[in-house]
Amino acid sequence: MLSGLGFKEVYNLKGGMMAWDGLQASGPQELNMDLVRGDESPAEMVRLAYSLENGLQIFYRNIQKKTKIETIESLFIKLAQIEENHKKRLSELYGMIEPSGGDLESLGSDADGGMMEGGFNIEAFTRQNESFLDTPQLVIDLAMMLETQALDLYLRFSQKTENKDTEAVLFKLADEEKAHLALLGRWLDEKTEG
Amino acid sequence: MIQLKRLFKPVKNMDSEEAKAFIEEQKEGTFTILDVRQPGEYEEGHIPGSKLVPLPQLREALDELDPEHPTMVY
Numbered sequence: 001m002l003s004g005l006g007f008k009e010v011y012n013l014k015g016g017m018m019a020w021d022g023l024q025a026s027g028p029q030e031l032n033m034d035l036v037r038g039d040e041s042p043a044e045m046v047r048l049a050y051s052l053e054n055g056l057q058i059f060y061r062n063i064q065k066k067t068k069i070e071t072i073e074s075l076f077i078k079l080a081q082i083e084e085n086h087k088k089r090l091s092e093l094y095g096m097i098e099p100s101g102g103d104l105e106s107l108g109s110d111a112d113g114g115m116m117e118g119g120f121n122i123e124a125f126t127r128q129n130e131s132f133l134d135t136p137q138l139v140i141d142l143a144m145m146l147e148t149q150a151l152d153l154y155l156r157f158s159q160k161t162e163n164k165d166t167e168a169v170l171f172k173l174a175d176e177e178k179a180h181l182a183l184l185g186r187w188l189d190e191k192t193e194g
Numbered sequence: 195m196i197q198l199k200r201l202f203k204p205v206k207n208m209d210s211e212e213a214k215a216f217i218e219e220q221k222e223g224t225f226t227i228l229d230v231r232q233p234g235e236y237e238e239g240h241i242p243g244s245k246l247v248p249l250p251q252l253r254e255a256l257d258e259l260d261p262e263h264p265t266m267v268y
Contacts, residue, residue, distance in 0.1 A: 001252065002205075002228075002252075002259075002261075002265060002267065003205050005256060005261070006261045007259075007261040007265055008261060008262060008264070009263075009264035009265065010205040010206075010264075010265050010267060011205060011206050011207070011208045011213070011216065011264070011265070011266045011267065012205050012206070012207050012208065012266075012267055012268070013208055013210070013213050013266060013267065013268035014207040014208060014209050014210075015209070015210070016231075016268045017231070017235070017239060017240070017241075017268055019209065019210050020210050020213070020241060020268070021210045022210060022213070022214045022217075022241065023241070023242055024239040024240065024241070024242075025239070025240055025241075025242045026237065026238060026239050026240070027237060028233065028236070028237045029233065029236060029237075029246045148242055151242045151243065152240075152242035152243060155222070155242060155243035156243075158222075158223070159245060167223065168223075171221075171222035171223050174222050174243070175222060
């Protein structure tokens with residue numbers, strides 16, 4: 001139908017979602033959309049993303065401290081470090097957008113006890129997941145699920161935003177999540193092959 | 195008759211691998227992934243970044259879509 005309505009390039013996913021074997025996000029379209037109004041400035045969006053990344057790092061560190069399994073502990077240290085790198089890049093971006101905007105790190109600390117990447121509550125998510133994260137594969141699967149939800153959330157935010165510069169920030173965040181997912185995919189391959 | 199022909203203009207099919215390559219090759223903001231299923235199906239699982247427009251509402255939602263963007267539909 002779309003091609004008959006002036007759409008220049010239309011492709012049909014053969015077999016639909018049943019045939020799709022790539023990443024999948026879940027939840028309704030409105031999930032966590034109340035985190036944004038739609039008129040956020042690029043700096044506001046970077047601050048929100050920073051607090052979500054910080055929240056995920058808190059979750060990884062919570063589990064890292066609780067686990068008694070050495071390999072799981074070191075995996076969570078690596079995952080937390082990736083979030084640290086994300087935060088560093090967001091701080092640099094914030095510095096470029098808002099040179100007099102203050103210290104992102106102190107703004108991000110508001111995430112304690114709050115939300116983490118993908119829009120989950122840190123404490124509730126820790127309680128729900130801490131007891132069964134006992135193999136590297138389960139940990140990486142969970143990390144991939146979180147990053148996929150985050151990718152989807154940033155892209156849904158981009159559909160809501162009215163500001164082109166904020167949209168560009170969200171696309172940059174989505175690209176970061178994709179790169180992170182590719183890295184996790186390689187880790188998973190190594191774990192399942194080894 | 196001509197209009198009817200245009201409505202049924204064939205579109206290219208992509209399998210899952212081709213669709214993943216398509217998404218990977220595109221820059222964010224330059225393409226659309228359109229989910230035309232019902233909200234419950236979307237909720238169960240969807241391709242990240244998909245825009246949900248159930249098929250019966252597609253005509254009314256056309257102004258939310260960019261016809262210049264390559265669009266993958268499922």
